[in-house]
Amino acid sequence: MRVPVATKSHQYDVVLGHNFLAGAVKSFDDKLQKADKLIVFTDANVWAAQGAYFRANFPYDFEVFVLPGGEACKTFEQYNAAQTFLLEQKCSRKSFIFALGGGAVGDLTGFVAATYMRGVPFIQIPTTILAHDSAVGGKTAINHPLGKNMIGAFYQPEGVIYDTVFTETLPEREVRSGTAEVIKHAMISNAAWLQELMTADTVIHFNTDELAKQLKAGIEVKAKIVAEDETEQSVRKYLNLGHTYGHAIEAAAGYGKVAHGEAVMIGLVYCLLLSERYGELDRDFTTAFLRFAVKNGYPFEAVNNYSFEQLTEYLLKDKKAEYGVLQFVLLTKIGEPFVQPIDLTECKEVDAEFRQLLAEVLV
Numbered sequence: 324m325r326v327p328v329a330t331k332s333h334q335y336d337v338v339l340g341h342n343f344l345a346g347a348v349k350s351f352d353d354k355l356q357k358a359d360k361l362i363v364f365t366d367a368n369v370w371a372a373q374g375a376y377f378r379a380n381f382p383y384d385f386e387v388f389v390l391p392g393g394e395a396c397k398t399f400e401q402y403n404a405a406q407t408f409l410l411e412q413k414c415s416r417k418s419f420i421f422a423l424g425g426g427a428v429g430d431l432t433g434f435v436a437a438t439y440m441r442g443v444p445f446i447q448i449p450t451t452i453l454a455h456d457s458a459v460g461g462k463t464a465i466n467h468p469l470g471k472n473m474i475g476a477f478y479q480p481e482g483v484i485y486d487t488v489f490t491e492t493l494p495e496r497e498v499r500s501g502t503a504e505v506i507k508h509a510m511i512s513n514a515a516w517l518q519e520l521m522t523a524d525t526v527i528h529f530n531t532d533e534l535a536k537q538l539k540a541g542i543e544v545k546a547k548i549v550a551e552d553e554t555e556q557s558v559r560k561y562l563n564l565g566h567t568y569g570h571a572i573e574a575a576a577g578y579g580k581v582a583h584g585e586a587v588m589i590g591l592v593y594c595l596l597l598s599e600r601y602g603e604l605d606r607d608f609t610t611a612f613l614r615f616a617v618k619n620g621y622p623f624e625a626v627n628n629y630s631f632e633q634l635t636e637y638l639l640k641d642k643k644a645e646y647g648v649l650q651f652v653l654l655t656k657i658g659e660p661f662v663q664p665i666d667l668t669e670c671k672e673v674d675a676e677f678r679q680l681l682a683e684v685l686v
């Protein structure tokens with residue numbers, strides 16, 4: 324399967340298949356033959372689980388740089404270490420970088436590629452469900468202790484090679500986390516699709532045709548939005564549904580403690596509660612959605628570990644805020660997102676409603 328991505332700055336394809344890594348990489352032969360060096364960035368968990376498959380199927384010589392697993396690679400220290408590695412390897416503007424991993428490796432690698440000698444080409448090779456989102460659209464970043472993804476760049480890859488063999492070794496928790504972004508894509512685009520997800524026995528799929536179908540649908544939503552708005556001036560904000568509250572939970576917890584998709588799922592419910600005040604959605608729907616999320620194992624107990632006051636300092640740093648006022652992505656109804664300024668008083672009221680609803684549902 325192929326989904327073309329055409330942003331203002333760059334055009335490329337996302338190719339999605341099973342056990343097709345070698346051929347998919349070879350399709351870049353004209354560019355890779357001219358490269359002076361091929362570098363693979365990955366993380367320790369991915370390399371342990373999938374290094375053998377990667378080595379057996381990657382058709383060129385390469386050097387590998389292994390980062391710490393998960394969110395721990397999105398730091399200034401690892402950014403620095405990665406740039407040092409490229410310099411020590413004598414990489415030039417003719418070098419090519421591959422990001423083999425989930426969203427964490429992809430975000431770090433993309434930012435390194437964007438800034439090494441002011442920009443070298445890179446290819447995303449996603450290995451998680453979540454990376455159907457992170458590998459597409461060119462948002463790259465590292466975290467700052469004061470806020471999530473605060474230091475980064477918009478920098479598009481040369482292509483995205485999504486071989487679902489990689490997803491076979493994902494822990495169930497990561498499958499669940501990644502599926503939250505599929506659910507987000509459904510919520511901002513298509514009520515029937517969300518209904519299908521909410522009525523399925525489970526949303527947790529390990530390498531099935533169903534998984535490939537859901538990934539492709541999510542990538543198509545993302546590709547359409549970033550084609551219209553590459554740098555988040557307008558409709559790209561919709562991809563941030565659930566992230567204002569979600570990022571605050573991730574940051575308050577300490578990066579990596581609450582997985583990104585877990586935090587997004589929490590943030591989606593918070594946005595449904597806020598949406599009730601501005602559109603057609605009602606408490607019955609929010610409660611049904613929360614029950615669906617809890618049934619599928621999303622850890623809402625995490626909210627109780629942080630007071631609203633603890634979350635506030637991170638909420639206020641959301642990148643969508645304008646002139647000090649938070650801008651939340653809300654839904655008029657499912658499939659119809661919009662952006663709404665919300666003051667802290669209202670945030671706090673809805674936070675209290677959220678905790679009350681959780682107390683009722685999580686009994």
Ligand SMILES: NC(=O)c1ccc[n+]([C@@H]2O[C@H](COP(=O)([O-])OP(=O)(O)OC[C@H]3O[C@@H](n4cnc5c(N)ncnc54)[C@H](O)[C@@H]3O)[C@@H](O)[C@H]2O)c1
Pocket residue numbers: 366367368369372373392393394397424425426427428430450451452453454456457458459460461462463472489490491492493494497500501504583584
């Ligand atoms: N750039 C974007 O548009 C965008 C979009 C969404 C999320 N993100 C970012 O992506 C990150 C989350 O990505 P993620 O959920 O993929 O997390 P991740 O990259 O941290 O991977 C999750 C965990 O699974 C391990 N792992 C990855 N692939 C594996 C495999 N195939 N087999 C076994 N283990 C594997 C990793 O080592 C890690 O421990 C967050 O930092 C988030 O901010 C970015």
Ligand SMILES: O=C(O)C(=O)C[C@@H](O)[C@H](O)[C@H](O)COP(=O)(O)O
Pocket residue numbers: 456460462471472504555559560562563566642
């Ligand atoms: O692609 C986008 O745009 C998104 O917002 C996708 C999000 O799922 C992703 O987590 C993104 O990294 C969040 O961006 P941020 O600008 O809020 O850091």
Ligand SMILES: [Zn+2]
Pocket residue numbers: 456504566583587
């Ligand atoms: Zn996200």
